[in-house]
Amino acid sequence: MKSIQVSTTINGDPVEFLCTPDEPLLDVLRNRLGLTGAKEGCGTGDCGACSVTVNGRLVCSCLVLGVEAEGAQIETIEGMAQGETLHPLQRHFIEKAALQCGVCTPGILVAAKSLLEKNASPTDEEVRYWLAGNLCRCTGYDKIIEAVQSAAAEMRGEV
Amino acid sequence: MRYMTAETAEAASTALAAEPGLARVLAGGTDLLVQLKAGMIQPDLVVDIKKIPGIREITPEAGGWRIGAAVANAELKEHAQVKADWPGVVEGANLIGSTQVQGRCTMAGNLCNGSPAADAVPGLVAADASVTIVGPSGTRVAKVADIPAGPGRTTLAKGEIVTAIHLPARAPRSADAYLRFIPRTEMDIAVASAAVSLTLSEDGTVTHARVALGAVAPKVVLADASTIIGTKLDDAALAALAKAAESVCNPIDDKRGTIEFRTSTAGVLARRAALIAYNRAKGVK
């Protein structure tokens, strides 16, 4: 299969890569660009471990073709911390122990950030529905919801 | 596999029609990429339609709405006016997948994929929506109800693409609703579903109704809605509607639902969706 040259922006940086037309964006990020934060749990849109945003929309990068990244703005988990300073969601996930093996964590953080950008004070039910496409086999979800809510409270300036 | 982005609907259609091998449209890719990954299909050409001007826009049209074929369902959900006119269409579209899937999936892709359980389709059929189709022999308009041909099949000819979905103008005191039954609360395929669209007179009598059922036949089916026209949805009318719904079911029997279960569930969902649509049409929240 003939490779195609793609120019895109990832976490604010211009990036060029070559990929085959059938290659998922997830494989491009992980295998060609060394951005291994997004994980492949299923490759078919069910688990959310590969979550990124494309032009501000939360998507599964396993269900986007690499070639579709042409001219797009992509944000991944690697762009979440500012240097050594963690994003409040990242800090609260650590403080609340909202992860065990951590495979689901990058996807959940990217998805939760996208929720809080749209809705700064979601109810627990809204958080659960928003994250319904992010599967976690370890935590039982309660700590994830608590961590999202305490990060949201901090981001609203309440603590 | 080759990949191209089409600049116009005509260019997309020409390329799809000219491909001697297997050619596929790419909209949100939430069906197509899963099928690629599973090795179910090996297309020679994939034509991305998302760059076609206007195909990602929602515009008012003849009192109703034109929904571009590549509008993602998450974008549809954020459109307050379409939601106010067609709450049932929007709720059906928004049941598809997760937040991540919503960010990509389209109603037109849901329709063209041809699943009998497609969640956006019963609402569109109950709405009597149509589609604009651009193909090698020009542009035509068809009813959404006439697109599905059976599991995984549509009536679209080679090279034809859907460019827009048209939702008609709404009469006063009209509303719709969609319900599906799934074994979980999220992320599952409908075992049975029902969409109901109603218009009421000033005294609350149903003057117009369409009832469409999903997942209970090889393709979406209409139930006889005359059972509730002229009524105020009293118990007898609702019972007659449920019976009318059951009588058009011709479902499969599988581990997710037996024939009996799918049939009776379709009846229950039709009556419940009718009540929701009725209350919405009366302005009851």
Ligand SMILES: Cc1cc2nc3c(=O)[nH]c(=O)nc-3n(C[C@H](O)[C@H](O)[C@H](O)COP(=O)(O)OP(=O)(O)OC[C@H]3O[C@@H](n4cnc5c(N)ncnc54)[C@H](O)[C@@H]3O)c2cc1C
């Ligand atoms: C995790 C997950 C959960 C899901 N849950 C549901 C669910 O609950 N309910 C449900 O109904 N579906 C569900 N789906 C299936 C899928 O998301 C929907 O069918 C979706 O609406 C498809 O839209 P799309 O734009 O992504 O289609 P695509 O994958 O881009 O296309 C689907 C098919 O239609 C063709 N096509 C697309 N657009 C056009 C067009 N404009 N003209 C002609 N042909 C076209 C394509 O060639 C392809 O064959 C789910 C999928 C995933 C991955």
Ligand code: FES
């Ligand atoms: S790897 Fe993309 S959703 Fe599971």
Ligand code: FES
């Ligand atoms: S922490 Fe292991 S899957 Fe979530």
